Amino acid sequence: MDQDKLHVAIISSPGMGHLVPVLLLGNRLATHHHLHITILAVTTQTSPVESSLLTSLTAAAHINIIKIPSPDISNLLHPDAAVVTQLAIMMREARTGIRSAISAMNRRPHVLICDLFSSESLPIADEFHLQKYVYIPTHARFVALTTYLPVLDKEVKGQYVDQTEPLRIPGCVPVWGQDVPDPMLDRNTRQYNEHVRMGINFTTLSDGILMNTWRDLDRRSLDALKYNGILRSVVKVPVYDIGPLTRDVDPAGSDENEVIEWLDMQPFESVLFVSFGSGGTLSAEQITELAWGLEMSQQRFVWVTRPPASSAHDGAFFTSGSGPNKQPDFLPKGFLDRTRKQGLIAPLWAPQVKILNHRSVGGFLTHCGLNSVYESIRGGVPMIVWPLYAEQRLNATLFSEELEVAVRPAVLPAEKEVGREEIEKMVRSLMEGEEGKMMREKVKLLRQSAKETLMINGSSYKSMCEFISCCEMKMKSV
Numbered sequence: 001m002d003q004d005k006l007h008v009a010i011i012s013s014p015g016m017g018h019l020v021p022v023l024l025l026g027n028r029l030a031t032h033h034h035l036h037i038t039i040l041a042v043t044t045q046t047s048p049v050e051s052s053l054l055t056s057l058t059a060a061a062h063i064n065i066i067k068i069p070s071p072d073i074s075n076l077l078h079p080d081a082a083v084v085t086q087l088a089i090m091m092r093e094a095r096t097g098i099r100s101a102i103s104a105m106n107r108r109p110h111v112l113i114c115d116l117f118s119s120e121s122l123p124i125a126d127e128f129h130l131q132k133y134v135y136i137p138t139h140a141r142f143v144a145l146t147t148y149l150p151v152l153d154k155e156v157k158g159q160y161v162d163q164t165e166p167l168r169i170p171g172c173v174p175v176w177g178q179d180v181p182d183p184m185l186d187r188n189t190r191q192y193n194e195h196v197r198m199g200i201n202f203t204t205l206s207d208g209i210l211m212n213t214w215r216d217l218d219r220r221s222l223d224a225l226k227y228n229g230i231l232r233s234v235v236k237v238p239v240y241d242i243g244p245l246t247r248d249v250d251p252a253g254s255d256e257n258e259v260i261e262w263l264d265m266q267p268f269e270s271v272l273f274v275s276f277g278s279g280g281t282l283s284a285e286q287i288t289e290l291a292w293g294l295e296m297s298q299q300r301f302v303w304v305t306r307p308p309a310s311s312a313h314d315g316a317f318f319t320s321g322s323g324p325n326k327q328p329d330f331l332p333k334g335f336l337d338r339t340r341k342q343g344l345i346a347p348l349w350a351p352q353v354k355i356l357n358h359r360s361v362g363g364f365l366t367h368c369g370l371n372s373v374y375e376s377i378r379g380g381v382p383m384i385v386w387p388l389y390a391e392q393r394l395n396a397t398l399f400s401e402e403l404e405v406a407v408r409p410a411v412l413p414a415e416k417e418v419g420r421e422e423i424e425k426m427v428r429s430l431m432e433g434e435e436g437k438m439m440r441e442k443v444k445l446l447r448q449s450a451k452e453t454l455m456i457n458g459s460s461y462k463s464m465c466e467f468i469s470c471c472e473m474k475m476k477s478v
């Protein structure tokens with residue numbers, strides 16, 4: 001190993017939506033900037049799909065992965081605790097394992113990067129005299145809202161969702177209460193306090209914040225984070241827009257997938273892909289409405305199905321991709337027969353990146369997780385955004401109302417069922433209407449800007465170089 005090379009360790013919290021962006025960051029730093037990378041992956045169960053994704057994302061980049069089993073937290077919280085609370089506690093308890101892993105490394109890292117839920121590990125960097133950064137794998141609006149939350153917490157009375165005016169973050173587009181991330185919905189909960197704490201950690205414990213975003217996505221929030229005096233007085237540390245880092249490969253063997261073979265036979269941009277990320281689940285009633293809406297639209301579709309869940313919308317978060325891979329028995333009677341020629345069901349999991357880059361795919365009905373949205377933009381595919389949990393409502397507003405690359409239901413799907421007629425209408429409008437055509441053009445322009453920003457001289461490329469130079473300078477000065 002080259003001893004002069006900057007060595008960066010990156011901590012990842014459990015869950016595909018957390019592991020994927022960390023692997024992408026590691027991959028980018030290793031392949032484009034030739035750094036030495038170690039990923040400290042705190043894992044719950046690793047399903048076969050997660051394992052193969054891990055391999056596909058790291059094989060070429062020679063990244064070292066240390067798996068840290070997630071600690072047993074069953075005696076520390078209620079079994080029904082929110083996913084955010086579970087993650088925050090899990091990552092707090094995982095610090096012993098993280099500390100031991102760093103201590104056992106033959107060559108110590110120079111830099112420790114903590115992901116969204118591992119900011120409480122930032123002080124570990126001090127113990128080992130490492131530089132310390134946070135990686136927030138999303139856009140500037142989320143970062144501005146989260147870092148400014150400790151101020152809002154003091155200034156705003158009552159629940160954010162009940163405010164008659166939007167929340168004002170200096171220099172940024174105001175955020176309506178209904179769009180705030182899940183942990184901010186109820187200020188009397190533990191997950192809210194965890195979220196405020198994260199906001200404080202990002203700005204007080206780190207040397208800087210890396211964000212998976214780029215200039216053209218939300219220029220106003222990015223500029224505010226970098227230059228607005230009031231916001232800067234809260235954020236204090238440098239922020240780096242280094243994205244969009246997004247997956248361009250699926251695990252080996254995905255080509256033989258039945259879905260891809262079916263797509264190969266369909267006309268250009270004629271298929272709607274329907275998937276709710278790695279953890280999203282719908283109620284039995286909503287699944288029925290969705291099935292009818294798809295059927296009534298008469299548009300071709302591929303639908304990744306998951307058994308119904310009665311309450312939480314992130315019911316499969318810790319078990320993504322696992323379970324019996326059989327044709328579902330929870331769809332309306334006769335649906336599979338009637339739609340045999342129109343669509344295809346993929347139980348539990350499908351090679352999403354391959355699908356979104358397939359010439360036959362012309363639309364994506366997504367829960368609006370940021371990895372999924374970026375993959376859709378990369379594929380040049382407009383969306384129906386169907387936010388379920390986490391910060392997805394914030395994403396949905398950005399991509400539908402502002403960037404106009406998506407349509408969304410009139411109701412919030414996490415609160416109220418979307419009826420079959422509305423689904424039919426949205427699908428038709430996206431797949432064969434004028435609105436869909438315009439969105440398709442806009443998403444292709446966004447795809448172009450996403451590509452250019454990562455090229456040499458692109459804004460995200462330069463921002464990443466700034467971050468690395470800063471780390472290298474500090475490394476040489478000790």
Ligand code: UDP
Pocket residue numbers: 016017018020247275276277278279280304348349350351352353368369370371372373375
């Ligand atoms: N994914 C996939 N196949 C599936 C479902 C999900 O490959 O059937 C991948 C998807 O491509 C994305 C990740 O899992 O990279 C999901 O991340 P996202 O941020 O969209 O949502 P989350 O699962 O974190 O809610």
